[in-house]
Amino acid sequence: MRLKDKVAVITGGAQGIGRATALMMGREGAKIVVADLQGEKAQAVSNELKALGAESLSVAVDVASESSVKQMAKATFDRFGRVDILANIAGIYFPKKSVVDLTEEDWDRTMNINLGSNFLCCREFVPAMRQQKSGRIISVASGIGHYGMRQFSHYAASKAAIMGFVKSLAREIGPDGITVNAICPGSANTAMPRQHRSEEEVLERLKATPLPHILEPEDIAGSITFLASDAAKFITGQSYNINSGNYMFG
Amino acid sequence: MSQVALITGGGGGIGGAVAQRMAAADITVVIADYDGGAAEKVKGEVVASGGKADALAIDVTVAREVKAVVTDVAKRYGRIDILANIAGGSRFTKRIEEFTWAEWKEVIDANLKGTFLMCREVAPIMQKQKSGRIMNTASNYGVTGSALRTPYAASKAGIITFTKSLALELAPDNILANTVAPGPTDTPRVMAHESPEARKQRWWPNIPMGRTALPEDLAEMYYFLTTPESAAITGQVFHVNGGVVMP
Numbered sequence: 015m016r017l018k019d020k021v022a023v024i025t026g027g028a029q030g031i032g033r034a035t036a037l038m039m040g041r042e043g044a045k046i047v048v049a050d051l052q053g054e055k056a057q058a059v060s061n062e063l064k065a066l067g068a069e070s071l072s073v074a075v076d077v078a079s080e081s082s083v084k085q086m087a088k089a090t091f092d093r094f095g096r097v098d099i100l101a102n103i104a105g106i107y108f109p110k111k112s113v114v115d116l117t118e119e120d121w122d123r124t125m126n127i128n129l130g131s132n133f134l135c136c137r138e139f140v141p142a143m144r145q146q147k148s149g150r151i152i153s154v155a156s157g158i159g160h161y162g163m164r165q166f167s168h169y170a171a172s173k174a175a176i177m178g179f180v181k182s183l184a185r186e187i188g189p190d191g192i193t194v195n196a197i198c199p200g201s202a203n204t205a206m207p208r209q210h211r212s213e214e215e216v217l218e219r220l221k222a223t224p225l226p227h228i229l230e231p232e233d234i235a236g237s238i239t240f241l242a243s244d245a246a247k248f249i250t251g252q253s254y255n256i257n258s259g260n261y262m263f264g
Numbered sequence: 265m266s267q268v269a270l271i272t273g274g275g276g277g278i279g280g281a282v283a284q285r286m287a288a289a290d291i292t293v294v295i296a297d298y299d300g301g302a303a304e305k306v307k308g309e310v311v312a313s314g315g316k317a318d319a320l321a322i323d324v325t326v327a328r329e330v331k332a333v334v335t336d337v338a339k340r341y342g343r344i345d346i347l348a349n350i351a352g353g354s355r356f357t358k359r360i361e362e363f364t365w366a367e368w369k370e371v372i373d374a375n376l377k378g379t380f381l382m383c384r385e386v387a388p389i390m391q392k393q394k395s396g397r398i399m400n401t402a403s404n405y406g407v408t409g410s411a412l413r414t415p416y417a418a419s420k421a422g423i424i425t426f427t428k429s430l431a432l433e434l435a436p437d438n439i440l441a442n443t444v445a446p447g448p449t450d451t452p453r454v455m456a457h458e459s460p461e462a463r464k465q466r467w468w469p470n471i472p473m474g475r476t477a478l479p480e481d482l483a484e485m486y487y488f489l490t491t492p493e494s495a496a497i498t499g500q501v502f503h504v505n506g507g508v509v510m511p
Contacts, residue, residue: 181510184472184510185472185507188472188473188506189472191473193473224432224499225498226438227438227495233496236492237497246485247481248477248504248506249502250473250506251510262431262432264407264500264501264503
């Protein structure tokens with residue numbers, strides 16, 4: 015088991031990539047805090063983890079709220095006494111709007127949830143990691159942060175900003191033995207693309223990659239888990255693309 | 265049946281660590297190196313640790329030699345699941361006007377041509393299998409460039425784009441091709457030219473993780489790229505460098 019007795023906080027852990035990551039890390043021996051806005055769904059994932067034999071706690075959290083994130087951190091420390099891994103996976107995609115139609119509220123909401131959450135969660139958990147001189151932070155960005163997407167300028171900007179944040183934080187806390195990296199998924203077989211495309215369209219797009227491999231949440235979870243493991247202790251400040259060959263940056 | 269990996273530069277620091285890591289995961293490793301003696305030595309170490317290994321000498325810049333070796337390995341094992349092209353390097357550090365044409369070609373051939381020749385011979389075998397993993401080796405200099413190492417940086421940048429093109433070409437046959445880009449790494453070859461203290465002073469202040477890489481740090485990345493967890497990854501560049509470069 016690659017993560018035996020490590021304590022991992024997974025935001026957005028109730029579904030999709032977050033759920034797959036929680037389950038994979040649980041199978042690798044980690045104790046999992048499933049944190050999500052959808053408290054009941056988070057509890058369900060926590061129950062799945064317990065059925066696998068993993069220790070788990072679910073927390074209902076609004077990652078864009080300072081006080082809510084502080085409560086999540088307190089719940090983590092009260093229950094497990096430490097934190098080794100923080101996976102920042104919570105995020106939103108919508109609304110789909112042209113730049114000229116985006117309201118200030120649309121913009122702020124996307125930035126607060128996708129980018130601000132990274133700041134708030136890292137700020138709460140980094141001090142403990144610094145003290146123990148070890149820690150792993152993995153943030154989910156997106157390929158769209160590299161190549162952009164029409165009618166999703168807010169989303170693209172928030173995801174590109176995550177990469178800049180990750181690099182800066184990596185420089186700041188590398189000397190404390192903490193690594194910080196981003197994963198940029200391509201379009202994966204999750205609920206997110208189904209919010210604005212038909213089932214047929216979603217499957218067609220998922221199959222339109224160079225590699226005949228439909229990108230599943232587990233493919234992303236595999237790389238997040240690798241970055242959280244001891245094998246990746248010398249990797250920091252990187253943004254790795256996991257996308258069935260859909261695009262090749264860097 | 266255990267998977268079979270062909271590792272060029274397998275007698276060197278990074279290649280040797282990759283051979284050990286893969287063998288520990290029950291992969292049969294064929295250690296190929298220009299220095300046949302170095303390959304034999306690593307083979308001995310792998311076998312002593314309980315791994316399955318073979319050793320052979322190869323000059324990856326000679327087309328007929330590459331063809332003969334790959335044909336021989338495929339015949340002996342019936343398959344090649346993994347190709348790790350790690351052979352390469354450069355012994356020159358000098359200004360552009362001082363490079364001779366022969367020196368330029370030596371560096372480009374050892375890195376870029378060697379990678380091309382190996383991939384050209386192994387790809388058809390993997391295409392028949394409808395599966396395969398190829399890992400080529402670049403360098404952070406392939407992205408940032410490096411003064412006094414023009415051919416080396418050019419060859420490594422070339423490997424990155426070569427690998428992306430290869431990934432697109434071979435993807436329909438379920439063959440994945442990625443690049444691993446090491447930063448400053450403490451291999452025996454490097455350490456023979458620099459004292460540990462001088463190296464520490466030169467590098468450590470510039471590396472967020474506070475040290476240079478060990479071959480084992482790189483080996484974990486190569487190994488990850490052979491596992492089921494990396495089945496959706498192709499055409500990408502994986503920098504393993506302690507944060508010295510963050511492209």
